Amino acid sequence: MNCKTFHHFVFEYLDDTLDRAIKAKAEVHLQGCASCRGALDREQAAGRSLRAALQRSTASLSLNPGLHDRVQRAIAPKEKRPT
Amino acid sequence: MNQSAHRVPALPQATLDLGELIAEHGERLLRSAALLCDDLHEAEDLVQETLIQAMRGSARFRGECAVYTWLYGILLNLCRRHRRKQRRLIYNEDRMLSETAPSRPVTEHDQTYCAEGLALALRTLSQEHREAIILRYYEGLKIDEIARVAGLSTGTVKSRLHYALRQLAQVVPGELNLFGSADTQTHYSE
Numbered sequence: 001m002n003c004k005t006f007h008h009f010v011f012e013y014l015d016d017t018l019d020r021a022i023k024a025k026a027e028v029h030l031q032g033c034a035s036c037r038g039a040l041d042r043e044q045a046a047g048r049s050l051r052a053a054l055q056r057s058t059a060s061l062s063l064n065p066g067l068h069d070r071v072q073r074a075i076a077p078k079e080k081r082p083t
Numbered sequence: 084m085n086q087s088a089h090r091v092p093a094l095p096q097a098t099l100d101l102g103e104l105i106a107e108h109g110e111r112l113l114r115s116a117a118l119l120c121d122d123l124h125e126a127e128d129l130v131q132e133t134l135i136q137a138m139r140g141s142a143r144f145r146g147e148c149a150v151y152t153w154l155y156g157i158l159l160n161l162c163r164r165h166r167r168k169q170r171r172l173i174y175n176e177d178r179m180l181s182e183t184a185p186s187r188p189v190t191e192h193d194q195t196y197c198a199e200g201l202a203l204a205l206r207t208l209s210q211e212h213r214e215a216i217i218l219r220y221y222e223g224l225k226i227d228e229i230a231r232v233a234g235l236s237t238g239t240v241k242s243r244l245h246y247a248l249r250q251l252a253q254v255v256p257g258e259l260n261l262f263g264s265a266d267t268q269t270h271y272s273e
Contacts, residue, residue: 008241011219011226011241011244012226015225015226015227017225017226017227046248046252047219047220049201050201050216050220050221050251051220051221051223053200053201054118054201054205054217054220054221055221057118058114058115058117058118061110061113061114061117061123061126062110062113063105063109063110063113063127063130064127067105067109067127067130067131067134068101068102068105070131071101071105071131071134071135071138072101074131074135075101075135075138075139
């Protein structure tokens with residue numbers, strides 16, 4: 001496996017969803033490639049930064065208390081008007 | 084995303100309780116919707132419509148995926164439809180706005196004074212690239228899960244993620260330094 005192929009599989013490598021044979025090749029490549037090890041570390045660090053930023057930016061949001069009633073009204077069967 | 088990772092047994096219609104759906108998933112849906120559409124009021128409307136559609140269509144839910152994943156699929160479709168409607172309105176009003184233009188440009192003032200530079204930078208991405216980032220880094224989905232929820236190939240998902248990360252790295256270079264160099268850029272067939 002070369003650097004380009006490793007980059008192609010980097011997300012699946014992090015997800016641990018690679019086929020066993022490909023994962024083994026990726027690990028052999030990583031052992032010998034400081035550049036890809038660094039890139040992998042950066043991907044993980046970027047993921048942590050993004051996750052934290054996205055969570056912080058939405059942490060104060062909460063549901064409107066009237067949501068349940070509004071949905072309930074919308075899904076309730078319509079009553080027929082008396083003729 | 085732990086909740087979506089494990090399968091749930093098939094649920095009959097009667098077991099989908101609105102109160103439980105809201106208690107277990109409502110807030111998370113709202114936060115994700117706010118990130119997707121960048122507007123709290125729209126996000127509230129989208130979550131409400133998601134729950135209405137989920138309750139009306141609960142008979143179609145067979146438990147092939149986690150409840151949240153199912154709800155998220157509905158939300159994502161509604162967001163996309165909403166976005167398309169907005170584009171038509173913009174076109175009709177003859178306003179100059181390209182499809183990939185940011186909903187609001189990030190200014191230097193924002194960069195300096197806003198502590199949430201990364202979240203702000205997200206607004207500079209197109210809708211599809213923003214979706215990819217939110218599904219991956221906010222929802223914590225794996226590549227194959229994103230592909231399933233978003234209705235895309237895994238190659239497209241990876242391509243969008245790489246592109247979106249490179250774009251974000253340009254806006255907030257101190258935070259993100261990824262596989263961005265020209266010699267290592269990866270291309271995927273969509």
